Every structure is written in C-alpha cells, then in structure tokens.
Amino acid sequence: MSPQDLTPPSRLAARFATCQAEQRAALVTYVMAGDPDRASSQALLAELPAAGADIIELGMPFSDPMADGEAIQRAGQRALGDGQTLAGTLDMVREFRRQDTATPLVLMGYLNPIQCYGETRFLGDAAAAGVDGLIVVDLPPEHGAAFTARARDLGLARIPLVAPTTPAERLPALLAQGDGFVYRIAYNGITGRAGSAPRGDLGTALAQLREHTPLPLAVGFGIRDGDAAAAVAAVADAVVVGSALVERLETQGQAAALALVRELAERTHR
Amino acid sequence: MTDYPDRNGFFGGSDGYGGRYVAETLMPLIGEIEAAYDDARQDPDFNAELAALQCDYVGRATPLYLAERLSAHAGGARIYLKREDLNHTGAHKINNALGQALLARRMGRTRLIAETGAGMHGVAVATVAARLGMTCTIYMGAKDIQRQQPNVQRMRLLGARIVAVENGTATLKDAMNEALRAWVASVDDTFYVIGTVAGPAPYPRMVRDFQSVIGREARAQIVEKTGRLPHSLIACVGGGSNAMGLFHAFLDDPVALIGVEAGGEGIESGRHAASLNGGSPGVLHGNRTYLLQNADGQIQDAHSISAGLDYPGIGPEHAWLHDSGRARYVSVTDSEALAAVALCCRLEGILPALESAHALAEATRVAAELPPEASVVVCLSGRGDKDMATIIEHLPAQEATP
Numbered sequence: 001m002s003p004q005d006l007t008p009p010s011r012l013a014a015r016f017a018t019c020q021a022e023q024r025a026a027l028v029t030y031v032m033a034g035d036p037d038r039a040s041s042q043a044l045l046a047e048l049p050a051a052g053a054d055i056i057e058l059g060m061p062f063s064d065p066m067a068d069g070e071a072i073q074r075a076g077q078r079a080l081g082d083g084q085t086l087a088g089t090l091d092m093v094r095e096f097r098r099q100d101t102a103t104p105l106v107l108m109g110y111l112n113p114i115q116c117y118g119e120t121r122f123l124g125d126a127a128a129a130g131v132d133g134l135i136v137v138d139l140p141p142e143h144g145a146a147f148t149a150r151a152r153d154l155g156l157a158r159i160p161l162v163a164p165t166t167p168a169e170r171l172p173a174l175l176a177q178g179d180g181f182v183y184r185i186a187y188n189g190i191t192g193r194a195g196s197a198p199r200g201d202l203g204t205a206l207a208q209l210r211e212h213t214p215l216p217l218a219v220g221f222g223i224r225d226g227d228a229a230a231a232v233a234a235v236a237d238a239v240v241v242g243s244a245l246v247e248r249l250e251t252q253g254q255a256a257a258l259a260l261v262r263e264l265a266e267r268t269h270r
Numbered sequence: 271m272t273d274y275p276d277r278n279g280f281f282g283g284s285d286g287y288g289g290r291y292v293a294e295t296l297m298p299l300i301g302e303i304e305a306a307y308d309d310a311r312q313d314p315d316f317n318a319e320l321a322a323l324q325c326d327y328v329g330r331a332t333p334l335y336l337a338e339r340l341s342a343h344a345g346g347a348r349i350y351l352k353r354e355d356l357n358h359t360g361a362h363k364i365n366n367a368l369g370q371a372l373l374a375r376r377m378g379r380t381r382l383i384a385e386t387g388a389g390m391h392g393v394a395v396a397t398v399a400a401r402l403g404m405t406c407t408i409y410m411g412a413k414d415i416q417r418q419q420p421n422v423q424r425m426r427l428l429g430a431r432i433v434a435v436e437n438g439t440a441t442l443k444d445a446m447n448e449a450l451r452a453w454v455a456s457v458d459d460t461f462y463v464i465g466t467v468a469g470p471a472p473y474p475r476m477v478r479d480f481q482s483v484i485g486r487e488a489r490a491q492i493v494e495k496t497g498r499l500p501h502s503l504i505a506c507v508g509g510g511s512n513a514m515g516l517f518h519a520f521l522d523d524p525v526a527l528i529g530v531e532a533g534g535e536g537i538e539s540g541r542h543a544a545s546l547n548g549g550s551p552g553v554l555h556g557n558r559t560y561l562l563q564n565a566d567g568q569i570q571d572a573h574s575i576s577a578g579l580d581y582p583g584i585g586p587e588h589a590w591l592h593d594s595g596r597a598r599y600v601s602v603t604d605s606e607a608l609a610a611v612a613l614c615c616r617l618e619g620i621l622p623a624l625e626s627a628h629a630l631a632e633a634t635r636v637a638a639e640l641p642p643e644a645s646v647v648v649c650l651s652g653r654g655d656k657d658m659a660t661i662i663e664h665l666p667a668q669e670a671t672p
Contacts (some may be wrong), residue, residue, distance in 0.1 A: 063568040064443065064554060065292040066450045073437055085566045111291060112552045116567030138291045138553065140277065163295035165457055170298060188295055189455035 011132045012104040012157055012180045014218045015054055016024045016237065024231035024269045026054035028218055029261055030108065030242030032075035033058050033092050034084025035249070041079070044254050045096050049103045052259045052265025056096075057240065060089050060109030067137045069192035071104070074250065086113045086122070097130035106159060108135040108179070123150050133157035133180040141177045148177040157181075163208065164188050171212045175238040181238060182217040184209060190220055192243025203235040226267035233268040271521040271596060274587065279471020279557075287586035290470040292556045295454045303461075304472040306377045308365050313480065323368055328358045330365075330483065334491035334647070339617040340634070347501060347632050347640035351650040352488045354512060355622065359535035361652030362484060362512045367394035367463055369480035371402055374461030381405045381456070384463040385449040387414055387442035387508070388578030388625065389421025390652055396430035406430040406562050409449040411441040412575045421656050434540065439571045442508075442581045446555055462540030466509025467585030470556030481515025488647055489519045496645050502526040502636055505626040505649035507599065508543065508579035510588045512651035517597065526598065528636065529588060530628045533601030543572035545584040546599040555655065559586040575604035575660060576589050576624035578652075594618065602628040608664055610634070611654060623652035624660065 019026040027194040029048055048056055061076035061084050062250050068076070095103060114122050114136065126134065133158055139147060141160070142161060148158045157180025165188055166174065175182070184206065206217050219232045220240025232239045241264055274281045279288045290300060310316040319452055332353045341349045354362035367384075375381060380658035382399045383406070386392030392408040399406035408425055412434045415422050425432055431453075438444035443622040446469075453462040464473045467481070485503075492500050503520060507529040517527045534542035545560040552561040554569055560580035562570040572582040591597035602610075607624055610631035616623050621629060628648070633648045640646070653659065 063438065063570075064447050066447050067454065068294070069451070070437070080568060087566075110553075111563075112554060112563070112569070113567035115552060116563065116565070137293050138556070140290065140292065140294065140297050142553070143289055143291060161294040161299075163293075165295050165298045167298055176295070185295060188457050190451045235581075
C-alpha cells in the first residue's frame with residue numbers, strides 16, 4: 001500500500017475506526033524529534049508502532065516551550081543541542097513513512113519555528129512528508145483561521161486543544177477549526193506534572209464535550225503509568241502519553257521506553 | 271496613533287505586532303483579564319484609588335529635572351531627566367505593578383506572580399503585594415539572582431517567595447517562561463503581573479496605560495518649564511515599558527522618539543539584546559514582535575550588562591513604531607552605558623540604573639547635535655544602587671573619568 005492509498009486525515013480516521021472496532025482506546029505516544037540525537041530518535045520512531053503506539057505525536061523542539069514541563073523542555077534542549085531543525089524533523093517523518101504508511105503521525109510544537117520556516121512552505125512540506133495532523137500549542141483559533149484553511153486544503157488535520165478552563169461558549173469557534181481528533185488537556189498545568197492525575201470528573205467533561213463534536217476525544221497531560229492510562233482509556237477515545245515516555249527514554253534508554261509503550265498499550269485495552 | 275491596539279491586540283493591523291499567542295488553558299483567563307481591565311479603567315473609583323496611591327504611596331508626580339552640568343558637558347540642547355528613579359522602590363516599575371495589583375484584587379485574586387530581570391519589577395510587585403495583603407511569588411533567572419543580590423534580599427524581606435529559574439539561559443526570558451507555566455497551573459487564585467509592554471493582549475496595552483503617567487506628566491512639565499514641546503524623547507528599551515510610558519502621550523506630537531536598545535558588546539559581536547537592530551519578527555511569550563532568533567526560529571541568548579535589558583524580545587508597540595518610522599531605535603554598548611553611569615554621578619550627583627544609563631549615553635550624543643534652545647527629555651527610569659556590584663567590577667577598566 002502506498003502513502004497515496006491512505007491520504008491524510010483518513011489515516012487518522014482509519015486508525016480510530018480500527019480501535020473502535022476492537023473496543024479499545026488508542027494509545028498516542030509523544031516523543032521529541034531528535035532526542036537525544038537524530039539517529040536514535042529515528043530508530044525509536046520506527047519501533048513505536050510495533051510496541052503498541054496507535055498514533056505517534058512527534059515533538060518539534062523549541063527553545064522556549066511555555067506549555068511544557070521540565071521533561072519535555074530537557075528533551076527539546078537535547079535535540080536542539082544535537083542540531084535538530086524543523087527541516088530535520090520533516091526528514092524524519094519522510095524516513096518513517098518509507099517503512100510505515102499506516103500509523104498516523106502528528107507534529108506538535110510551537111508557532112515560531114513554523115513561521116520562520118514559512119507557514120505555507122511548512123504545510124506543503126509536512127503534507128508531502130506524510131504528516132497527518134498538527135498541534136500548534138500557541139496558535140489559538142483567534143489567530144489560526146488562515147493556517148487552518150491552508151492545512152485543510154492539504155489534508156492536514158488541525159487538532160484542537162481543549163482545556164479544563166475552556167468555557168462552553170468558546171467550543172464552537174475552537175472545534176470549527178478542528179479535525180482529526182480533539183486533544184483534551186487533563187488538568188490546568190504544563191505537561192508531565194509529577195503525581196498529578198486527571199480529575200475525577202473527566203468522564204463528565206468528556207460527555208459534555210461530545211455534545212459539541214463528533215471527533216474522537218484524546219486526553220493527555222500527566223498520564224504517567226498504566227493505571228492512569230487505564231483510567232483514562234475507560235472514558236476517552238485515546239490516551240496521550242508524553243513526559244513519562246520522554247523521561248523513561250532519558251533515564252533508562254530506548255529499550256525501557258519501548259517497554260513502557262508496551263505496558264501502556266496493554267492497559268489501554270478496555 | 272494612540273488608537274492601537276485593535277480589538278485582537280494587534281498594533282498596525284492583523285499583519286502587525288501583538289496578538290494573543292498562548293496555550294488554550296490561558297485563553298479564557300486572559301480574556302477575563304481584558305474584560306476586567308476594560309471595566310476597571312472606566313470606573314472612577316478604580317482610577318481614584320490608583321491616583322491616590324500613586325500620589326501618597328509612590329510619590330508621584332516625579333520631577334522633571336534640568337540636568338545643567340550634563341547639558342553643558344554635551345554642549346548642545348538642554349537635557350531634562352524625568353526622575354522615575356525617585357519613585358517608591360526606585361524605578362518606574364511600580365506604576366504598572368500598582369495598577370495590575372489593584373486590578374487583581376478587584377478580580378478576587380489573592381496571589382500575585384511575576385517575572386523579573388534586574389529585580390526592579392519583582393521588588394515593585396512584592397511591595398504592592400505587601401501593601402494590599404496578597405501573597406507573592408517572583409520568578410527570577412538564576413544568573414540574575416547572582417548579579418542582583420540587593421533586590422533579591424529586598425523581595426524576601428517584603429515577604430515574597432523567590433523561585434530561581436535554572437532552565438535555558440537562566441535570565442529574564444526563562445523567568446517569563448516559568449511564570450507563564452506556573453500561572454497555567456494556578457489559574458484560579460493567581461494573577462500574573464507582567465512587568466513590561468509585552469506578552470499576550472491585553473498586557474502590552476494595559477502596561478502601557480499604567481506607565482503612560484510618565485509621559486502625561488512629562489508633557490505638562492516640559493511645556494510649563496520651556497513653553498514648548500521637547501525636540502526629542504529618549505528612553506532605554508528592553509521590553510520597553512518606561513519608553514512606551516514616556517512616548518505614548520507624545521505619539522501625535524511633532525517630537526522625535528528615540529528608543530535605546532542594549533548593544534551589549536556591539537551589534538556586530540552578536541552579543542547584545544537589541545531585538546530591533548539585530549533581530550527579526552517572530553512569536554514569543556504570547557505576542558508577535560521582533561526577536562533575537564536563529565534561522566530555525568529558536569530564540570537566542572540576549573546579552574547586556576544590565577539585567578533589566580537582557581531580553582531577546584521587545585514590546586509589540588515598539589515593533590510597530592519601529593516599522594512605521596514613528597520612533598527611531600538605536601543601541602548603546604555596555605561600556606558606553608557604564609561611562610554614562612560615571613558621568614551622571616560626577617556631574618549631577620545622581621546614580622542611574624545601568625538600564626537608564628543607556629538612555630543617558632544616547633542623550634548626550636543627541637543633545638550635542640542640537641542648539642541650546644532645544645530640549646530633550648530622558649526617562650531616568652531607575653536608580654543604580656542595585657547595580658553597585660556590577661559597576662564596581664567593571665568601571666576601573668573603563669576609564670570613565672569625565
């Protein structure tokens with residue numbers, strides 16, 4: 001099957017359909033592109049689907065990631081220290097797609113490197129490389145209409161972030177620019193806050209959110225182990241794990257990181 | 271030119287500078303602050319309380335002082351100093367800290383957080399927190415904590431908790447990142463008092479408004495003293511709050527506006543903090559503006575001998591004034607600023623902050639080119655006691671004897 005047979009964002013839709021058919025939540029794994037170096041990061045990327053990652057979120061390193069906690073900050077610093085660039089991140093996606101045309105891959109990062117690369121050029125290159133969706137943390141719908149329209153023309157999903165603070169009045173504007181899935185932030189805070197778990201009312205919050213959108217709902221931030229992943233998988237369509245995985249990679253290496261992915265994948269089965 | 275920003279927070283149209291580029295968690299909160307601010311600024315009671323505290327607590331109006339010996343030394347126009355260094359806490363920063371703290375209290379918030387570079391904004395926030403009975407946490411780069419010890423001790427004495435920020439370059443930009451992160455995690459009770467005319471809308475406008483008392487006073491004072499408007503206004507620019515505060519009342523006047531960026535070791539050295547003279551447009555800390563960045567959009571380290579100017583961005587209104595040509599932005603190096611500190615001490619008996627000394631250095635150059643009947647107004651934004659350690663360390667080598 002060539003990449004053209006499953007053009008974005010249908011790769012995302014297909015994956016969610018599969019998970020739904022198997023009656024389980026999707027596991028979304030976040031890793032930082034180029035952490036700790038390009039070659040090992042590329043190797044990890046290739047191993048993630050077999051370990052159980054249903055969707056890959058690939059971080060685009062930025063010097064000043066204001067929504068990220070220390071684990072992802074450090075990962076970004078390591079990648080940048082090794083010379084990772086946005087062009088290099090797109091190269092990694094291209095390389096990944098030579099082996100894998102089925103696993104959806106979403107880029108996550110901040111606006112400034114994208115603007116520096118050139119928004120139009122970035123979107124074109126990302127679509128051509130085989131990216132399925134984009135999460136741009138600091139591009140709210142108020143400023144993102146043109147970007148979203150261009151992304152849509154290219155078949156790139158613009159995945160909206162919804163926070164616990166987001167009032168219901170805001171949802172229509174937010175979701176109108178959303179495709180692929182909705183990323184519900186589990187708590188008010190930055191990524192990877194130690195010891196924090198989603199609040200007990202997550203199920204209610206997701207039920208309310210479902211009234212506003214037919215898109216699958218992913219939940220992330222602070223999901224650090226199998227128990228937390230299982231709890232979220234019971235109510236959400238997807239579980240996003242980032243900091244815990246990035247930290248595992250930092251402290252114990254690639255094999256241990258992949259072991260964590262396998263453990264999380266097991267626990268996201270309902 | 272005083273109508274900006276537009277309702278989306280942009281200066282100079284939607285292709286201009288400013289905006290609100292923040293994570294979704296902060297969007298509703300910042301909208302709430304904007305609504306509360308727009309309500310407060312039209313409330314006579316709010317303005318009356320602010321004015322009363324500015325007068326009796328801060329010590330406003332600050333004098334506009336004719337620096338006769340400094341003017342004679344420059345050999346041209348008369349140099350007037352707007353004495354923001356005489357404010358309570360020793361700098362212009364309290365004008366804004368007081369305004370935002372009153373707004374925070376009005377919104378029912380009980381805790382203030384802030385970033386600080388030189389420590390002057392941190393001291394101002396810690397001070398008003400004490401005065402209003404609020405708790406306070408200050409985020410400060412570890413490198414700045416080292417070089418601004420007196421202010422660190424002062425903040426602690428005022429009851430503030432200091433968080434040393436070790437990430438990144440351990441200076442002002444990293445302190446701002448960390449304060450934003452902390453804010454995201456404590457949105458319910460906490461108000462983030464941004465210290466400069468940057469950040470997501472409405473901060474650039476709100477901080478400018480609270481600082482614009484500088485220019486309103488200066489305009490009335492210079493007209494009273496000289497019978498006419500000055501030729502030029504000169505102020506240092508890091509984020510640019512004292513400059514914007516001075517400039518704003520004069521935007522529609524035929525007066526030259528000169529912002530002085532920190533040239534560090536020289537623009538050509540690459541070690542500077544001059545975002546307009548040595549940077550390019552981008553998005554950081556919630557706004558689109560000029561930034562020091564590499565070809566891949568990664569933010570680069572700023573360098574300045576003055577911690578208060580050591581920031582790789584600049585307020586979006588300055589970016590727009592720069593592009594539109596309404597204001598001119600120049601740079602002054604570390605050693606020129608140090609020389610200006612010594613000069614001002616010896617000639618006027620005034621110890622200026624290293625930040626303000628950048629403006630003084632440029633003022634002597636500008637004044638020298640103008641006739642004696644002209645006047646220039648310099649914002650002496652803060653006093654230099656906090657910089658004594660840095661000044662003593664560097665001055666002997668600078669041969670700064672007037």
